[in-house]
Amino acid sequence: MAYSFYDILQLVGALGLFLFGMKVMSDALLKLAGNKLRSFLATMTSNRVFGVITGFFITSVIQSSSATTLMVVSFSNAGLLTLTESISVIMGANIGTTITAWLITILGFKVSMSTIALPLVGFGFLFTFSKRKNLDNWGNFIIGFALLFIGLQFLKDAMPDIKNNPEILAFLSQYTDLGFLSVLLFLLIGTVLTVVIQSSSATMALTLIMTAEGWIPFELAAAMVLGENIGTTITANLAALVASYKAKRTARAHLAFNIIGVIWVLVLFYPFLRFVSWLAELLGSQSPYITAAAIPVAISLFHTVFNISNTILLIWFINPIAKIVEKLVPEQIEPDIKVDEPKFLNKEVLKYPETAISVLLKESKYLFKTTVFEIVSHALHIHRSDIKSDLKLKKVIKKSNILFELDVREQYVTRVKYIYGQIINYATKAQTDLDLNEQQNQQISEIKIANRNMVEIIKDVNELSRNITIYLNSENKYIQKEYDKLRKRVVKVLRVIHLFRTEKDNEAYHNTLKRLKDRARDNKNMSNANLDKLIREDLITVDMASSLVNDTDNVNDIIKNLIITAELLYGKKDTLLDNGNNT
Incomplete structure (x- = not known):
């Protein structure tokens, strides 16, 4: 196989550039709208529907469900959000993260961003010279946005050419023809990749490229997306390790919510995929079972339908989920702290x-x-x-x-x-x-x-x-x-x-x-x-x-x-x- 160690380094570098672009863009958006978004988060969670809307809105704006979840964990730790409020916001964040998949699918596959990406970097760089903070942040956002698609283009170019390397398909076929076991295997791959990369958006980009290049079929790509939904909860759980029991409960609730969603979709896996395929064709796309080029759109649609369906289904069970999490993470009775030590500051x-x-x-x-x-x-x-x-x-x-x-x-x-x-x-x-x-x-x-x-x-x-x-x-x-x-x-x-x-x-x-x-x-x-x-x-x-x-x-x-x-x-x-x- 004509795929050297240097090519592997190219692939890793392209992934790094994609992640860097995502981070620059997300950080800039947080600086542009951070205060308002956090105020919005603290005031718009009075009921479960508002909580979902808040989570969706914030994640859509900052393009990072992990950033939203970490914010929710911090707010829970400080007592600004209750457990039920936190769960509803996380539900909305899961829907909001689907915007990233559509952004990559439409601009990364349907539109060629590579021709304007470099000029965008130059344009954004001009803004960074401004003494006005907002203009500087807008400049960083534009640079991050452009770098994200430059990284995506490099990722596509760094992927092995299957036409010239047919043995790759032979290697994959060992794992794609195992029936439902293949689905579980690729679900695990999606989970592990997201945990390692620490970005569900990057794993989603890899999944979309793999489908566009014909590496994996529609159903295995969908399994990877389900795995990504589990893997993305790891960030919040890691952050909660050193936090209070309230923060731990919020992180566990995120994990429980996503696992419950993955379980019921796995039970209805093939009917659910056929429904997504029908919906894709209804919206003017081709069937992902017939055309490989249609799989990225179908996967983005699967991601969206899964998260919306899961939220609509589980929003009525927020209180039971909260009770389960409360049993998993019992309240920690704080030892009597000497009065001469701060009780809440950390x-x-x-x-x-x-x-x-x-x-x-x-x-x-x-x-x-x-x-x-x-x-x-x-x-x-x-x-x-x-x-x-x-x-x-x-x-x-x-x-x-x-x-x-x-x-x-x-x-x-x-x-x-x-x-x-x-x-x-x-x-x-x-x-x-x-x-x-x-x-x-x-x-x-x-x-x-x-x-x-x-x-x-x-x-x-x-x-x-x-x-x-x-x-x-x-x-x-x-x-x-x-x-x-x-x-x-x-x-x-x-x-x-x-x-x-x-x-x-x-x-x-x-x-x-x-x-x-x-x-x-x-x-x-x-x-x-x-x-x-x-x-x-x-x-x-x-x-x-x-x-x-x-x-x-x-x-x-x-x-x-x-x-x-x-x-x-x-x-x-x-x-x-x-x-x-x-x-």
């Missing part, structure tokens, strides 16, 4: 703006509602359960006569400082490394401000706590009463914030917080008048008065920072961020 979240914002927000909310809430409560010598209860505030203050042994400074160093540093670190990296729009940049800035406010709250409560400890059981009932007033003011704010973040209808609590914030601003003059009376009537000592002045200012600052932080973290009902994790 490097994976910095892939996309949406996942970074979602996880930064979750980490900040967790720090605020657990650690900061506890430190402030205990610094006031109040039980958190009393603050969350329906007990009247007067009774809460009266009840809390037991002093907590609390070192606020130590609590900050061991429980807050490292987490705060990590949140600021991740937020800064997101603003530096990710392509954020103005709104996303503003959201991250607000998260950073909220965390700085938390640190200020702990700093102010540290000053307050020392004097509360001294004066809570003082024999001077007047200073004790004044400090109880201060405690009551902070406890009231903590209670309203708790209700604001846990109640669905929270507008009334938000209005209450705004009034309390305004009152904290205006409280200085009122406090001074009351203080003057206490000093004038010798009801408290000068030292007590000095402490009371400082602590009144501290309480006003604590209240303002608590409310501002709550507003920043919980006040804006943005669908991109509010995914059921507000409590």
Whole structure:
């Protein structure tokens, strides 16, 4: 056989050029439409039909089902998508990936792109000189598009010429005449090729070329396409290996969906192929059983009909599929993480703006509602359960006569400082490394401000706590009463914030917080008048008065920072961020 090692290298090189073109084109499209597409993904999955449409639309635009699936896995990992939402998007992505097959079939086989591909590279290269980011990305898209078809032409040229090498057919005939066993064998070949190449589009291109060159008949090419649908799930499953159980479930759901589809098509394999052949002839093509040149069109049609049929059939079984996957990948009960370590932050979240914002927000909310809430409560010598209860505030203050042994400074160093540093670190990296729009940049800035406010709250409560400890059981009932007033003011704010973040209808609590914030601003003059009376009537000592002045200012600052932080973290009902994790 006149097919040397050099020819094999030519074939591998042509495949590499095709893949490179696909990557350049897909990356450019992601940069052009990435933010909008991810926002679309986060907002358009409210029901299964919208999820399918979203998956189809995104994959059609970026020309990569793997990129869409990886995006879905990342979103699941960050808690932006539920398992059922993820499954519906993946169903749509499977349909969207058929666009690539049609692109190759029509432009690669029906139209000769090789004559205009090189001029397109030159045209696209001119755009890359532009200082405008969008024009540069359009240039890369045009170059990638042209390289894809140059690679496809090289692939066709690098394929062995069967007319001059008839022994190749003799080699293949050993495996093409085994009946249904041949179908299973070529299904496995399609799966393995896709796993190795890591691109179902490239395997599809190889399959289409093999059919056009007469290497394999229609039914074996269809079997390879079924294998490609299984092989393409490997990318997502590999990405999910180091992710959370939610991401693993999403990846397994993709695999389960495609395997179920392949099984039922294999059961109806030959009738299904005859239906596709009839449909191809109905649309004006020739029968793939008679003419080899008609096979690429029939294969693209088979790919499309298979994915649409599979989605229409299984869209009604999303919940059962989700339950099966949940049993295969049980929920991982996370070990008790020390509070001084981040609970949600990991490097994976910095892939996309949406996942970074979602996880930064979750980490900040967790720090605020657990650690900061506890430190402030205990610094006031109040039980958190009393603050969350329906007990009247007067009774809460009266009840809390037991002093907590609390070192606020130590609590900050061991429980807050490292987490705060990590949140600021991740937020800064997101603003530096990710392509954020103005709104996303503003959201991250607000998260950073909220965390700085938390640190200020702990700093102010540290000053307050020392004097509360001294004066809570003082024999001077007047200073004790004044400090109880201060405690009551902070406890009231903590209670309203708790209700604001846990109640669905929270507008009334938000209005209450705004009034309390305004009152904290205006409280200085009122406090001074009351203080003057206490000093004038010798009801408290000068030292007590000095402490009371400082602590009144501290309480006003604590209240303002608590409310501002709550507003920043919980006040804006943005669908991109509010995914059921507000409590």
